[in-house]
Amino acid sequence: MSTAVVVHRKGYPKKKRLMYQELQELPKSYNVIALSKMTKVRASQLMLLRKKFRDDIKIRIVKNQVARRAFEKVQGVAGLENMSKALEGQCALMFTNISPFKLNLIFGQNKIMLAAKGGDIATKEIVIPAGNTGIAPGPVLSEFKVANVQTKIDQGTIWVNKDTVVAKPGDVISQQLASLMSKLNIKPIEAGISVNLAIAEGLLFKEADLRIDLAEYRNELVRSFQQALALATEAGYATPETVKPMLAKAHQQARSLAAESGYLTAETADLVLPRAQSKAQAVAGEAKKKGYTAQ
Secondary structure (H helix, E strand, C coil): CHHHHHHHHHHCCHHHHHHHHHHHHHHHHCCEEEEEECCCCCHHHHHHHHHHCCCCEEEEEECHHHHHHHHHCCCCCCCHHHHHHCCCCCEEEEEECCCHHHHHHHHHCCCEEECCCCCCECCCCEEECCEECCCCCCCHHHHHHHCCCCEEEECCEEEECCCEEEECCCCECCHHHHHHHHHCCCCCEEECCCCCEEEECCEEEEHHHHCCCHHHHHHHHHHHHHHHHHHHHHHCCCCCCCHHHHHHHHHHHHHHHHHHHCCCCCCCHHHHHHHHHHHHHHHHHHHHHCCCCCC
16 A cells, blocks of 8 residues: 555656645745636747746646645644635646736736627627728628628728727627728737636635726726815915915915905005006996096
8 A cells, every 4th residue: 555655646747746746835934925817828929928928927827736735734824725716727826926906907017808709708898990991802891791880982992981980898799790800900808817716824815806997096096185275275284295286376365355455565456456447437337427527
């Protein structure tokens, strides 16, 4: 029985043995462990990321069973059992000290667009634009017709009459539509690496938790700053940011008060004199009604 075990271990692939050992060491060496499903991920993309972030992110394409068994041996890493449960299909494990939110943003900036295949799901509205397709008339006209795209023949090529929506988010792309878009060099399928699950310092983050709309966050910060600045200025709370608007407000109020009281200075003349003239004209008008005339 002992001999059989020795033979089995000797026959176990060296690559798997090394991966098994490494997967026990890496979780203890980094603060963040992330899981990515390798759906529609090209080898060139993975190579680029590995090269670009080789000092910051360790990326390992794993055999799920090897990873599960390795993680069972790891002690003191909270949430690792959840990572094991999520190992399905072709997966990549990433070990890093980069925040999982930033990691997801990094991957989002390295996505590419691929041609659609029959059965793909549209993630955004797909439009066939108006204009010359450069395609000669022929059987392809029937594909345009099936997609409800209006066309005309001009100068020996097919022209699309107007921008036409051929798929909306969630629609299943048919084989015919995929073929047509391929001929038009339309690549509507976004492909790349996403963080599907991550654990960081004992906290578990799912894919939906890691989605950040940077534009919306930026706009929200701008709105919050403007509202805080307006409130602090109104309250008279002096800070380096509020000094200028507070002085501008005080100056405007002082001018208004001076103009209202008729206090004439070089700075208030443009307000006081027109106001005085207006009052004088009003008095003259009333005097004229009562029969008085200027001498």
